[in-house]
Each structure stands twice: as structure tokens, then as C-alpha cells.
Amino acid sequence: NPYAGLVSHLRAAWLSGKMRPMEYRVAQLEALGRFLDEKKQDILEATALDMGKPSFEAYFTEILLCKNELNSTLNNLCHWMKDEHVDKNLVTQLDCAFIRKDPYGVVLIIAPWNYPIHLFLVPLIGAIAAGNCVVVKPSETTKNSERLIAEMLTCYLDNDCFAVVTAGVQETTRLLENKFDYIFFTGIPSVGRIVMTAAAKHLTPVTLELGGKNPCYVSDTCDVQNVARRVAWGRFFNAGQTCIAPDYVLCTVEMQEKLMPALREAITEFFGSNPRESPDFGRIVGDKQFRRIRALLCSGRVAIGGQTDEKERYIAPTVLADVLPSDPAMQEEIFGPILPIVVVANMDEAIDFINARPRPLAIYAFSCDSKVVNQVLERTSSGGFCGNDTLMHVTLTSLPFGGIGNSGLGKYHGKFTFDTFTHHRGCLHRNMGLEALNALRYPPYSQQKLGLLTATFEIKRKGMCTLL
Amino acid sequence: SENPYAGLVSRLRAAWLSGKTRPVEYRVAQLEALGRFLDEKQQDILEATAADMRKPFFESEFSEVLLCKNELHETLNNLSHWMKDEHVDKNLVTRLDSAFIRKDPYGVVLIIGPWNCPIHLLLVPLIGAIAAGNCVVIKPSEITKNSETLMAEGLPSYLDKDCFAVVTAGVQETTRLLENKFDYIFFTGNPAVGRIVMTAAGKLLTPVTLELGGKNPCYVSDTCDVQNVARRVAWGRFFNAGQTCVAPDYVLCSVEMQEKLLPALRKVITEFYGRNPQESPDFGRIVGDKQFQRVQALLRSGRVVIGGQTDEKERYIAPTVLVDVQPSDPIMHEEVFGPILPIIIVANMDEAIDFINSRERPLVVYAFSSDDKVVNQVLERTSSGGFCGNDTLMHVTLTSLPFGGIGNSGVGMHHGKFTFDTFTHHRGCLHRGMGREALHALRYPPYSQQKLGIVRVASEVKRKDACTLL
Numbered sequence: 001n002p003y004a005g006l007v008s009h010l011r012a013a014w015l016s017g018k019m020r021p022m023e024y025r026v027a028q029l030e031a032l033g034r035f036l037d038e039k040k041q042d043i044l045e046a047t048a049l050d051m052g053k054p055s056f057e058a059y060f061t062e063i064l065l066c067k068n069e070l071n072s073t074l075n076n077l078c079h080w081m082k083d084e085h086v087d088k089n090l091v092t093q094l095d096c097a098f099i100r101k102d103p104y105g106v107v108l109i110i111a112p113w114n115y116p117i118h119l120f121l122v123p124l125i126g127a128i129a130a131g132n133c134v135v136v137k138p139s140e141t142t143k144n145s146e147r148l149i150a151e152m153l154t155c156y157l158d159n160d161c162f163a164v165v166t167a168g169v170q171e172t173t174r175l176l177e178n179k180f181d182y183i184f185f186t187g188i189p190s191v192g193r194i195v196m197t198a199a200a201k202h203l204t205p206v207t208l209e210l211g212g213k214n215p216c217y218v219s220d221t222c223d224v225q226n227v228a229r230r231v232a233w234g235r236f237f238n239a240g241q242t243c244i245a246p247d248y249v250l251c252t253v254e255m256q257e258k259l260m261p262a263l264r265e266a267i268t269e270f271f272g273s274n275p276r277e278s279p280d281f282g283r284i285v286g287d288k289q290f291r292r293i294r295a296l297l298c299s300g301r302v303a304i305g306g307q308t309d310e311k312e313r314y315i316a317p318t319v320l321a322d323v324l325p326s327d328p329a330m331q332e333e334i335f336g337p338i339l340p341i342v343v344v345a346n347m348d349e350a351i352d353f354i355n356a357r358p359r360p361l362a363i364y365a366f367s368c369d370s371k372v373v374n375q376v377l378e379r380t381s382s383g384g385f386c387g388n389d390t391l392m393h394v395t396l397t398s399l400p401f402g403g404i405g406n407s408g409l410g411k412y413h414g415k416f417t418f419d420t421f422t423h424h425r426g427c428l429h430r431n432m433g434l435e436a437l438n439a440l441r442y443p444p445y446s447q448q449k450l451g452l453l454t455a456t457f458e459i460k461r462k463g464m465c466t467l468l
Numbered sequence: 469s470e471n472p473y474a475g476l477v478s479r480l481r482a483a484w485l486s487g488k489t490r491p492v493e494y495r496v497a498q499l500e501a502l503g504r505f506l507d508e509k510q511q512d513i514l515e516a517t518a519a520d521m522r523k524p525f526f527e528s529e530f531s532e533v534l535l536c537k538n539e540l541h542e543t544l545n546n547l548s549h550w551m552k553d554e555h556v557d558k559n560l561v562t563r564l565d566s567a568f569i570r571k572d573p574y575g576v577v578l579i580i581g582p583w584n585c586p587i588h589l590l591l592v593p594l595i596g597a598i599a600a601g602n603c604v605v606i607k608p609s610e611i612t613k614n615s616e617t618l619m620a621e622g623l624p625s626y627l628d629k630d631c632f633a634v635v636t637a638g639v640q641e642t643t644r645l646l647e648n649k650f651d652y653i654f655f656t657g658n659p660a661v662g663r664i665v666m667t668a669a670g671k672l673l674t675p676v677t678l679e680l681g682g683k684n685p686c687y688v689s690d691t692c693d694v695q696n697v698a699r700r701v702a703w704g705r706f707f708n709a710g711q712t713c714v715a716p717d718y719v720l721c722s723v724e725m726q727e728k729l730l731p732a733l734r735k736v737i738t739e740f741y742g743r744n745p746q747e748s749p750d751f752g753r754i755v756g757d758k759q760f761q762r763v764q765a766l767l768r769s770g771r772v773v774i775g776g777q778t779d780e781k782e783r784y785i786a787p788t789v790l791v792d793v794q795p796s797d798p799i800m801h802e803e804v805f806g807p808i809l810p811i812i813i814v815a816n817m818d819e820a821i822d823f824i825n826s827r828e829r830p831l832v833v834y835a836f837s838s839d840d841k842v843v844n845q846v847l848e849r850t851s852s853g854g855f856c857g858n859d860t861l862m863h864v865t866l867t868s869l870p871f872g873g874i875g876n877s878g879v880g881m882h883h884g885k886f887t888f889d890t891f892t893h894h895r896g897c898l899h900r901g902m903g904r905e906a907l908h909a910l911r912y913p914p915y916s917q918q919k920l921g922i923v924r925v926a927s928e929v930k931r932k933d934a935c936t937l938l
Contacts, residue, residue, distance in 0.1 A: 015825065017849070056915035060923065068929040075932045086868035097866055102851055104874070181875065189673060196670030200663055203678065205879040210673070226905045233912055270913040280913035355485060368902045377897065379487070381572055387899035389908075395927065396567055398556035399896035404574070405651065409675040411894060424881060426869035427847065429857040432838045435696045438859075442703055443740040443750035445526035453530065457865065459538040462545045 002171070003135075006163055007178045010106045010133040013160040019103070019131045022078055028128050029077075031156040032121065033070050036063055039152055043117055046144035050116070052283030052313075057238055062117040065395060069122050072397045072414055073129045080129070080418050083427075090456045091437065096429040101422045103131035104205075105181035110137045110172070110195070112187045113285055114241040114335075116145035119209075123184045126417025132182070133161040137175065140168050141285060173198075180204055182421060186243075188333075189406050207410030207420055209243070210403050211333050212360035216246035216390070217350045217376055219367035220255055227366045227388075228262035231339070232270065234364075234390025236317045239282035240293075240337035244362045246390050247334050248323070249341045250350040256321060256341050263339075264304050267317045275317050276309065284313040284336060293336035299327035300340060325353075347372060351379050359383075359405035364390055383407050472641070473605075476633055477648045480576045480603040483630040489573065489601045492548055498598050499547075501626040502591065503540050506533055509622050513587055516614035520586070522753035527708055532587040535865060539592050542867045542884055543599045550599070550888050553897075560926050561907070566899040571892045573601035574675075575651035580642070580665070582656045583609035583755055584711040584805075589679075590619065593654045596887025602652070603631040607645065610638050611756060643668075650674055652891060656713075658803075659876050666879070677880030677890055679713070680873050681803050682830035686716035686860070687820045687846055689837035690725050697836045697858075698732035701809070702740065704834075704860025706787045709752035710763075710807035714832050716860050717804050718793070719811045720820040726791060726811050733809075734774050737787045746777070746784050754783040754806060763806030769797035770810060795823075817842060821849045829853075829875035834860055853877050 019025060036043075043062055047053040083098040107127050111120035120136050127134045138149045150164045167175055176183075176198040185195045186209040199206045216234075218227055234246045251259065271278040284290040290313040297306060297318065305318030315337050323329055323340035330340065344350045354363065361383040365376035373387035383403035386393040394401050394413070402411030412420050440453040488494060506513075513532055517523040523532075553568040577597050581590035590608055597604045606623065608616045620634045637645055646653075646668040655665045656679040669676045686704075688697055704716045721729065741748035754760040760783040767776060767788065775788030785807050793799060793810040800810065814820045824833060824846075831853040835846035843857035853873035856863040864871050864883070872881030882890050910919045910926070 054913075054915060056913075056920050059920060060911075064924055064928065068927070071929045071931045075929075086866070088868070089866060092862070092866060097863075097869060099870060100847065100855070102874075105851070192673060193670060196673065197667055200666035200670050203659060203662060203666065203680070203876055203879060208673065223902050223905075226902060229905070229912065230908065233908075272914075278913065280915045366902070370899070373899060377570065377899075381575070381893070382895065384896040385570070385898070387897075388902050389898070389900045392562070392900065393567075393896055393898035396556070396559060396562060396896075396898065397929065398558070399567060399898065400569060400894045401896055402894075404572075404893045404895075406673055409673065411896075413896075423851070423874045424870045424872075425852065425874075426854040426863055426866075426871055426881075426883075427856070428859070428863035428866065428869065429840075429843060429847075430859040430862065432693050432696060432836070432858050435693075435699070438700065438703075441530075442699065443524075443526075443748070444742075445524060445750045450526050450529060454534055457530075457534060457538065459541045459545075459867065461541045 001174055001177055003165065003175050003178055006135070006165070007106060007180070010135065010161060010163065014103070014105050014133045019133065019161055022081055025077065025128055025131060026074065028157055028162070029070060029074055029125065032125065032128070033067065035152060035156045036067055036070070039148070042148055042152070046148045047116065047142070049144040050113070050142040051239070051241070051285040053238060054280045054282060056280065057282070061115050066118055066121045069125050069397060069414065069417070073125050073418065076415065077129055080415060089459070092428065092430070094431060094434065098427050100425040100427050101130070102425050104421060104423055105132060106135070107132045107182040107184065107421060108135045108137065108175070108180040110183070110185045110187065111139055113139035113141035114238065114243070116142045117149070119186045120149065123412060123417060126412060127184070127421045129418045130421035132421055135180070136162070136164045137167055137172060138164065140166065182206070184420070185209070192408070207402070207412065208408045209410075210361070210406065210408040211243045211335070212358055212403070212407040213247040213330070213333050214244060214360045214362045214364065215350075215354045216249045216364040217347070217366065218249055218251040218255055218259065219347060219365070219369065219372045220252055221368045221372070222366050223368065224258045224262045225265070228259060228266045229269070230389050231366075232263055232266040232317070235339045236267070236270070236281065236337050237391065239284060239315070241282070241285065241335055242391070244384070244391055244394055246339070246364050247360070248330065249339060250344050250353060251341065252345065253343045256343055259341070260303055260319065260321065263319050267304060271317060276307070276312070276314055281317065284315060287313065289335070290315070293334065293338065296329040296334060296336070296338055299323050299329035347375065351376060354380050359407055361403045361407040362386060362393070471644055471647055473635065473645050473648055476605070476635070477576060477650070480605065480631060480633065484573070484575050484603045489603060489631055492551060495547065495598055495601060496544065498627055498632070499540060499544055499595065502595065502598070503537065505622060505626045506537055506540070509618065512618055512622070516618045517586065517612070519614040520583070520612035521709070521711070521755040523708060524750045524752060526750065527752070531585055531708070536588055536591045536595075539595050539867060539884065539887070543595050543888065546885065547599050550885060559929070562898065562900070564901060564904070568897050570895040570897050571600070572895050574891060574893055575602060576605070577602045577652040577654065577891060578605045578607065578645070578650040580607045580653070580655045580657065581609055583611040584708065584713070586612045586615035587619070589656045593882060593887060596882060597654070597891045599888045600891035602891055605650070606632065606634045607637055607642060608634065610636065652676070654890070655679070662878070677872070677882060678878045679882075680831070680876065680878040681713045681805070682828055682873070682877040683717040683800070683803055684714060684830045684832045684834065685824045686719045686834040687817070687836065688719055688721040688725055688729065689817060689835070689839065689842045690722055691838045691842070692836050693838065694728045694732045695735070698729060698736045700859050702733055702736045702787070705809045706737075706740070706751065706807050707861065709754060709785070711752070711755065711805055712861070714854070714861055714864055716809070716834050717830070718800070719809060720814045720823060721811065722815065723813050726813060729811070730773055730789065730791070733789050737774060741787060745775075745787055746779065746782070751787065754785060757783065759805075760785070763804070763808065766799040766804060766806070766808055769793050769799035817845060821846060824850050829877055831873045831877040832856060832863070
């Protein structure tokens with residue numbers, strides 16, 4: 001196997017215990033911080049070349065959000081690393097009982113192309129913080145970012161413990177034949193299945209950050225212009241290539257009538273009357289993806305936008321009206337700047353529509369009435385949820401980010417990333433003496449011993465409490 | 469052909485979608501019903517496990533009843549607290565919003581239980597699955613027939629049949645069961661079957677917890693109270709006739725310690741079971757003929773110094789200690805899972821640690837020493853599911869400690885709140901205001917350096933001063 005040598009090299013480094021001390025991890029994390037500072041311009045240029053990403057968007061998502069995760073981790077690492085002492089019972093009262101935070105060992109991070117820096121760096125921060133050695137596999141689709149990561153990261157991180165592998169589909173399959181101690185994958189569900197099946201052969205735990213069609217319910221009671229702006233922002237950011245973008249809108253036919261001019265106005269506010277000339281609107285990452293998304297335009301009727309330019313891989317910010325569940329745009333995750341509107345009679349119908357489909361990464365609900373937002377939250381199931389806005393829930397490092405069902409398994413961001421890459425080892429350290437305390441448990445057994453043992457071990461039911 | 473379990477699974481899924489399992493009162497009622505099952509069927513549980521593997525009543529009452537009731541009470545005492553939305557820290561931008569973690573059930577979950585502790589190892593995950601609001605398919609082991617029948621007939625009388633079902637199935641039917649989409653699979657058993665379960669789960673992107681096994685090393689340093697060590701190790705090894713996933717599997721010690729340990733072990737075994745353990749009511753039997761033959765074959769390793777007697781008719785294997793065991797011997801190639809304790813000689817602690825680290829990571833590492841530094845060294849320089857210094861088995865009786873494996877010994881953890889968390893989807897939620905649009909204006913195109921500067925200041929997390937690890 002072409003990667004066997006690399007993996008065993010990293011495993012030897014891990015067994016040496018090199019990355020256990022906090023000082024080592026802090027040094028590596030600070031090096032990542034310097035990478036983000038010193039290579040900022042290179043990152044903005046690489047993502048601009050790869051997919052026409054506006055530098056504002058690249059700075060915000062690929063640099064600022066990463067630095068937030070880095071600083072949040074550095075600010076809290078020594079606290080997170082500490083043994084967590086736990087409640088003891090009568091029998092263990094004099095013992096030491098705690099949860100030791102152990103690294104898994106050698107972990108693999110496979111990143112996608114849509115946010116090529118952020119989506120490998122944020123997991124990497126947690127993996128390093130937790131004391132692991134890491135193999136990073138950036139996406140081969142965004143060539144400039146891939147090259148930047150492959151060339152630059154090795155200059156900043158300890159090459160004994162961290163490696164970048166550039167690999168296409170074939171080589172990644174061979175990479176996955178090796179035993180890793182954790183695999184963190186971000187990408188599409190079909191590849192997620194392949195990764196988890198490969199992981200199963202080695203009993204390797206996984207986190208899969210996948211995708212889906214994120215519904216966006218807009219109730220009749222809302223500030224239409226605000227809603228239009230927030231939904232358009234979420235949909236057209238990065239030219240729609242965001243796993244948590246609102247994928248389609250569910251609303252009444254009356255709301256569709258109001259939303260359309262509001263969306264038209266928001267799009268013009270954002271990108272001018274010809275978005276193709278706006279420096280603030282991105283492009284589709286590749287020809288294959290461009291053709292896939294363009295084909296989705298034959299759904300419902302184009303109410304806004306619809307223009308495309310194959311040479312530039314430009315697809316205009318587009319809104320489709322009167323889309324049917326059987327239309328192409330409703331058969332797959334759009335991952336492009338097209339917003340279909342599907343008409344429903346009311347909130348109940350919207351909820352049924354959502355629940356009849358695979359569980360998405362995010363559900364959005366817009367309403368001035370908090371009860372409506374809470375109903376949608378309560379009666380649906382999704383990775384995450386945001387009421388009255390889009391995308392924002394993933395910018396808080398204190399909220400777990402992850403999918404459910406087809407949209408993924410596991411969660412990360414903030415401490416959740418550290419916990420993802422940490423084995424929580426239950427530890428009990430007892431006394432060599434005090435043998436009398438143990439006498440009750442030994443044979444020869446007797447009812448009397450059992451009675452006394454029960455008294456020392458049992459947890460009693462307390463009085464009822466009420467859910468506040 | 470139609471999957472034989474498809475109807476059952478869709479029935480349970482419909483029940484879940486109805487929202488029936490969401491209210492705390494419903495979950496409490498189901499959990500209290502489980503409590504009544506443990507109380508009212510206690511005698512049946514003791515008799516079933518005695519019939520299945522001659523489990524002594526003391527052992528089954530402790531492990532199959534008491535420990536389950538502890539988990540039940542711990543859960544009932546804390547459920548409303550665990551279920552609550554957890555409000556989280558917000559940044560400047562989200563200061564006025566509601567940001568919280570919602571505890572959602574996964575939906576329809578599958579729990580596959582093993583045979584060695586057939587009630588406990590099904591019920592403890594079940595408690596967490598119910599507490600978290602899921603519907604559950606329960607698949608007890610087909611090897612312990614009396615326990616299987618007790619659960620298949622008993623549980624449906626206590627639990628809501630709309631939301632909970634017991635499936636009795638052998639290998640073939642379990643394979644078909646696994647073709648259905650579950651929202652979580654909790655499996656306890658051996659690593660080979662663990663791979664099969666995870667592969668089946670991988671096809672459907674189903675998250676899993678796998679509680680597997682391995683060879684749990686037990687390092688005994690030269691500085692210890694030999695008699696106490698012998699008692700604690702023998703207890704852990706011979707409990708349930710050795711059929712415990714967290715039993716000490718083999719001892720590592722110096723040749724001098726072995727010389728002291730052997731008479732101490734001999735004395736302890738006699739203390740526990742008398743001079744002829746086959747006549748003791750406090751020593752169990754091997755669960756089945758196939759398992760008996762497997763364990764008996766391991767006796768051809770090293771040299772028998774204590775025990776070694778077997779009786780095929782009773783599936784009795786005496787409490788046995790082997791010395792002069794080589795890493796190449798049969799007993800060092802698989803988890804023993806029987807009442808045989810091999811002793812392997814190592815020169816010192818470093819050699820013991822290297823021995824442990826060159827093998828698959830076990831469910832638990834044990835270390836005995838009067839010197840805390842030695843215990844801490846072994847803990848620090850090895851990797852395992854769990855760890856216990858100066859005793860065996862006890863770390864899994866504390867509901868506040870997570871129980872789970874690593875590497876070949878498993879994926880995920882449970883017990884206490886960790887079981888509730890295992891079966892809960894932690895859903896990150898943000899609820900913002902419909903108005904206050906001015907706060908959002910900075911993020912919208914057309915972009916500008918000025919806007920970016922303000923956005924940065926409003927959302928950045930700054931590095932605080934360095935802190936030291938206490």
C-alpha cells in the first residue's frame with residue numbers, strides 16, 4: 001500500500017508520546033495561527049482562482065472563522081485536557097475516579113472543495129488539540145487550495161506528526177485501506193457510505209459531515225423584506241456552494257407572491273442589476289458541477305435570473321417558482337445559486353413535506369410568531385436549526401455542528417471538535433489496602449453479604465422533579 | 469423477497485413520528501415499567517440465568533438486577549434535567565438571540581445484546597434509549613435461551629408495544645434485520661461481528677456504538693500487597709466463570725512476583741470456592757458446548773499450576789492458573805472469556821507497557837502497585853477503553869464513568885448520562901429576531917473593506933493569556 005509507510009511513520013511518532021504535552025499542542029496550534037496570518041493573501045488568491053470566491057467571503061469563512069476556532073481552543077485547551085473528576089458512590093468514596101482525555105492516535109481528515117481551508121483546518125485544530133497525529137487529505141477538485149495546503153502546511157507543522165496527502169479517488173481508496181484510529185470526512189452521502197464501510201473493516205470510529213436538502217419554511221407572518229434578504233444571503237453566498245445553504249423554500253402561494261419582488265430587490269441590492277459583473281458573487285467550482293446545476297433549471301418556472309455562462313461557470317442568482325416535488329431541482333441537493341419555491345397550504349403541510357424526506361443538515365423557519373418557529377423545531381428532525389436567519393448557527397463555536405440520518409453522524413466545532421478526537425477513558429484508582437471494604441463481594445456468597453453489598457452500592461430513586 | 473422485519477420497523481417508525489415518546493411523562497412511565505419488570509421478575513431472572521449458565525444467584529442479583537436498577541434510578545433521578553435545552557455561550561452578534569442545544573431522539577434504534585450478562589447488557593442501553601425518546605427494537609442473544617424467552621415474553625407485557633419490540637433471531641435472521649434502516653445501532657459482542665454490524669450500518673449511514681472485547685492485561689508490580697492483589701484479580705477473573713468482557717485476561721509480572729502470587733492465588737481460590745470448586749454453589753459454568761470446547765483447548769498453554777480440571781457434561785472448567793505461558797501459546801491468541809488466568813513473565817514495568825502497546829487496545833488495562841507513580845505510568849503510557857488501578861471490574865459499576873472501548877475493543881461509550889447522550893442527537897439551534905435588520909447589514913453584499921473590518925470586530929474570538937495545566 002503506497003501509504004503504509006507514512007501511516008506507520010506517524011504511528012511511531014504517536015507512540016513516542018511526542019504530542020501528549022500541552023506545550024507541544026499549543027506550539028502546533030500557534031503555528032497554524034501563523035499559517036492563517038502569513039498565508040492570508042495566498043488563501044484569498046487560491047480560493048478566488050479555484051471558484052471565484054469573493055475575498056470578503058473567503059476572509060470571513062476561511063480565515064476569520066478558523067481563527068475563532070483556534071483562539072477558542074487555545075483559550076480553553078488546558079481546561080479541556082484535564083482529568084474530569086466524577087461523582088463517586090459509597091464504595092468508591094476514598095478512591096480517585098476520573099475521565100482521562102486520551103488521543104485516539106493517528107487520525108485522517110478528508111476535506112471537501114467548497115470551503116477548502118476551513119473544512120480541513122477546523123477539524124485539524126481539534127485533532128491536534130486532542131493530541132493526535134494527523135493525515136490531511138484536501139480536495140483534489142480545488143487545485144490551487146490543494147497545492148497551497150500541501151506545500152505550506154508542512155512548513156508550519158511538525159512533519160513527524162502531521163502529513164498532507166494529495167490524492168484523487170483511486171489513491172484515496174488505497175489510503176482508506178490503512179488502519180486509522182479516527183476518520184473525519186466532509187463530503188457527499190454516497191462517498192460517506194464508502195468511507196464508513198472502509199472504516200468498519202478496521203472498527204474505526206468516524207464523523208461524517210454530509211449534506212442534504214435544507215428546507216426553509218416561510219410563514220405568512222413575517223417581515224418579507226428581511227426574510228428575502230436573509231434567505232438570499234444564505235442561498236447565494238459562495239454561489240450557493242454551502243452545505244447548510246437554504247436549499248428550497250416552502251411557503252403559501254400568497255407568500256410566494258410577496259417574496260418574489262422582495263427577493264428580486266435583495267438580489268439587486270446585493271449584486272446590482274447584472275450580477276455577472278459584481279465582484280461579490282462567486283462561480284461554480286468546475287465544469288462537471290456547472291452542468292449538473294444548470295440542468296436543474298428545468299424545474300418550475302424561472303422567476304428571477306436563470307442566465308448562465310459556461311465559459312465563466314457563471315449561473316445567475318436564480319429563483320424558481322411553482323416547483324413540484326417531481327422536478328429535477330427537488331431530486332438532489334442543489335449546491336448552486338438556484339432557489340426553488342415549493343408551495344404548501346400551511347405550516348402542517350410544510351412539516352409533513354419535510355418529514356417525508358431524508359433528514360437535512362439544517363432546517364430554517366421564518367416567522368414573527370415564535371410559536372410557529374418552535375413548532376417547526378419541535379416536529380421535525382435535522383442536524384441543526386435556525387429560526388429567522390440562515391447559516392448563522394454554525395458561526396457560534398458553542399453550538400455543536402453535525403448531521404443526522406443522511407446528513408451525517410457526529411458533531412464538531414469548539415469543544416465538540418476536541419471531544420470528537422478524544423477517547424474519554426473511564427478511570428478508577430483504588431487503594432492497595434482497605435481490603436475489608438471489598439470483603440462483601442467475595443465468595444462464599446450469602447444473603448447477608450448481598451444485603452449489605454446492595455446497601456453500599458445502590459442508587460435510590462429520589463422524589464419526582466418537574467420539567468421547568 | 470420482502471424483508472421479514474420491514475413491517476415491524478415501519479410500525480415503530482410511525483409510532484415515533486407520532487411524537488408519542490417525546491413527553492417526559494411517557495418516558496418516565498416506560499422506565500418505571502422496566503423497574504417493575506426488574507422487581508416482579510427478579511426471581512425469573514435469577515432462575516433463567518442459572519438455567520442458562522449456572523450463574524450464582526448472588527452474581528445475577530448483583531450484575532443483572534442491582535446494577536440495572538442503579539442505572540434506572542440514576543436516569544429517573546436526572547431525566548428532566550438531561551432532557552432540557554442546554555443554553556450556550558453567545559458572541560456579540562448573537563447576544564440578543566436564543567442559542568441552545570436541543571436533545572432530540574434519533575428515532576427507531578436497535579439494541580443487540582450478548583449472552584454473558586444477558587439482562588444487564590440489554591437493559592442498560594435500553595434505559596438510555598427510552599430516556600432519550602426513541603422507539604426500540606431489542607434483540608437478545610439466542611445463545612442464552614431461558615433469558616431470551618424471559619425477555620421476549622416479559623418485556624412486551626411491561627413496555628408499550630407500539631414503540632418497543634423484542635425480536636428473537638439467530639445469525640441469519642439478524643443479518644436480515646440489519647438490512648432495515650435504523651437510526652442508531654447499539655451492539656455488544658465480539659469484534660468480528662462488530663465489523664459486520666458496522667459495515668451494515670455504513671451502507672445506511674447509521675451511527676453505532678460497539679461494545680466489543682479484547683485481552684485485558686493485568687500488570688502486577690513487585691511492590692504490592694500480594695494477598696489483596698490475588699483476591700481482587702481472582703474475583704475479577706472467576707466471576708461468572710470468567711465470562712466477563714472486563715475480566716482481567718492475563719497477568720504480567722516479574723518471575724519473583726509470580727512466585728509470590730501463585731500460593732496467594734491458590735489460597736484465595738480455596739477461600740472462595742473450597743477445595744473442590746465443582747461443588748461450590750458460587751462458581752458458574754460455561755454457557756454452551758461450543759464455548760466449552762473453545763475454552764478447554766486454551767488449557768494447552770504453558771503449564772497448569774492451579775486447577776485445570778474440566779467436566780464436559782457440566783461444562784465445568786475449574787478456576788485455573790497457567791504459568792510459563794508464551795506469547796505464541798493458544799491462550800494468548802484470543803480473548804480467554806473463561807476461568808483461566810495465564811501469567812506472562814516480564815522483566816519490569818517498561819517491558820509490561822511495551823507488551824501491552826504492541827497488541828490490540830483492550831477494553832480495560834489493570835495495574836496493581838502500592839506505588840501510585842507506577843499505576844499512573846501504566847495509565848499514562850497505554851491506551852485502553854477504561855482503566856482500573858488496584859482492583860478489577862469496579863470501574864464499570866460507577867454510573868458517572870463512561871464505559872466503552874477503543875480500537876478493536878469498541879466504538880462509543882455508555883452508562884449513566886453517557887447512555888442518554890449516546891441515543892440523543894444534540895441539535896444546535898439558534899433562534900433570532902425577525903427585526904433588527906441593521907445588525908445584519910454588515911454581512912451583505914456589496915462587500916467593502918470597511919464592512920469586513922466591523923464584521924471582524926463583531927464576531928472575532930480573541931486569544932486570552934496563556935494558562936498553565938494545574
